[in-house]
Amino acid sequence: MNLLQMLARQKAIVDAAKAEGNRALSVEEKREFDELQSKIDALRAQGDPNEPTPAPVDNSERALAAERQRALEITSLCRDFGLNAEEYIKDGHSIDQVRQFILEKQIKDRAPQPSGIQMGKDERDKFRDAAADGLALRVGMNVEKPNDGAGELRNLSLRELAKESLIIEGVNNAYRLSDDELLRQHLTPTSLFTNIIDQTARNVFQQAYTDAATTYQHWTRRGTLTDFRPTKTYQVGTAGELLLVSENGELKHDDPNGVEGPTRQLLTYGRQFSMSRQAFINDDVSFIETIPALYAQSARLGINRLVYQTLAKNPAIWDGKTLFHADHKNVMATGGAPSVDTLSQARQLLRKQTAAGGDVKLNIPARFMLVPTSLETKAGQLIGSTVDPSQANPNIPNPFYNQFTIVSDAELDDASVNGELEWYVTSDILRSPIQVDFLNGKDMPTIVMKQAPAGQLGFLWDIYMDYGVTVVDYQTVVKNNGK
Structure with a gap:
């Protein structure tokens, strides 16, 4: 060199x-x-x-x-x-x-502490926290340790809670204000009442997002990107074999191989929803209980759907070929439901994959079986049986007993024409064929309360999230077409 x-x-x-x-x-x-x-x-x-x-x-x-x-x-x-x-x-x-x-830090740690004096929350903060807990209890959320006063405030209607909030803020005639005056003049995004509503909506949203019934996170790789620019990645290749060196011999120089891989990029997905004037007047607390939760579940289910569609639609990837292609050696020759024979083929295909630019076998382990709901029961019977279910002789052991984690998702059933027949085997999470990237690693949507536009009475929330779903490896997944 x-x-x-x-x-x-x-x-x-x-x-x-x-x-x-x-x-x-x-x-x-x-x-x-x-x-x-x-x-x-x-x-x-x-x-x-x-x-x-x-x-x-x-x-x-x-x-x-x-x-x-x-x-x-x-x-x-x-x-x-x-x-x-x-x-x-x-x-x-x-x-x-x-x-x-x-x-x-040194100044803070050495600062003298006043004897017997405790700096606590002011009345506004205490009321906000108690009212938020009270509203959360009213909409059916589980609050482990409610703040003092939450039990009493949970009995107030939204209008009564708004007027109590205004009194705390110094609006002494709050109980004489009409509903429209409350919405038009006093309930701004910075007011105490809207903070209470917003905090409750956020709590409902975050809990619903966490509880959403998704499966992609169990087998995909999670990544992070710092901006929205396309980011190229490279697949690690092989290095030359170590050669026999004779006495006083010279070492031969070698350059490792590597190939260009996928391009990852973030996209922004979002929605806006509102709480109307009618919902406020009608004391419709079910709105706070259901609407933020619906959008939270929709946000995470959207990621789930995109992941499985990316897998099942068999898209063209960075080398110009489809994800599952004969040249990629990741399609099982024998189509059919999960069995000892088809799993043996899948395991062999993964192990015989070679490193980019060389013939060295990667010996990729098989860890996850991804199946549509139509095959979930059969897959469970196969992996949970100590003997081969397909054999008449009960003495033949099942080599795949408890060797796979089964992930079943309804998105696979309808993702393609033969979705109910197709299934996949992948390696561990670190070698997942699909990566889900988030902006700076933030995997929770942002929910922001906004001022309603002129002429509209009520409350608005923006929801948005930045993520990208990318095929990052074709060697760590194997597909069975099912027929």
Whole structure:
């Protein structure tokens, strides 16, 4: 490897770290970078006239040296104060910022505490928390430790709760205001009552999202992206075999293989819903109980549906071929329901997959069986039986007894024409064929209360979420067409 090639390799190492959220170099990457740097320094010291003068490589050397120095200084400083330096290094804080954090912490920790004086919540905060718990109890939510007063406030209608809130805020004639005056003049997004409504709606929303009946999260890989730009990924290839070296022999240089993989990208999905003037006047608390929950479930079920459609629709992927293709060696030759024979084929196909650019067998393990609901019972009987269910002789053991996790989802039944017959075998989550990415790792939708537009009385909420579903590997999944 000449000087230009070594510099190019250093640049590739640094660029890969930048592309993955500007992370720090791994131990292996640092070791390779330093070894290359030693060789570069040796060549430059020799002044080899045959080596061309390289162009600057995006300040890679200088950037890495600065990063090492930053990490060293932060580690030393945190050690002196008994702090964990990893968080500051990972988040990209400068040494000056870390010094400021430590100073503020020291001031806070050493500040004198007033004897016998407790700083508590003001009346507004107490009322808001109690009213939110009371409203949550009224709509049927489970509140483990309700705030004082929640039991009494749960009996108030929405209008009565709004007027009590206005009195706390200093509107003394609140009980003389008409419903329209309440909505038009006083119940703004920053008012106490709307905060109570919003907090309850958020709690209902978050609980419903968590409880949504989805299955994609059990077998797909979860990732994170920091923006909406397309992000290219690369599949790890193979390195050359280690060759026999004779006494005083020379090691032969080798460059590892690698191929370009999928492009991941985030998209934004959202909706808006409102609580009308009529719902407020009619004291329709069922709105708060049901509508946010419906949209929360819809948000997560949308991810679930997209994942299974991506799998079952057999889309074209980054190499121009469909996900399940003869060239990808991931379609079982014998179609049929799950059985010892068909699972044996699936397991063999996964194990015989080869690394990109080589013939080395990957020996990928089979972990999950993905089936439509039409095959859920048969799959359960097969995996739960100690003997082969298809054999008349009960003494033949079942080699797949309790060897698979069965994931059944109704989306597979209708995802394609033969959905009720098709099923899949995949590897573990870290080698899942599908990855679900979220913006900065946030997998919960954002719900925001807004001011209703002019001429509209009521309350508005925006719901939106940023995620992307991508096929990231075709070698870790096998399909049976069912016939």
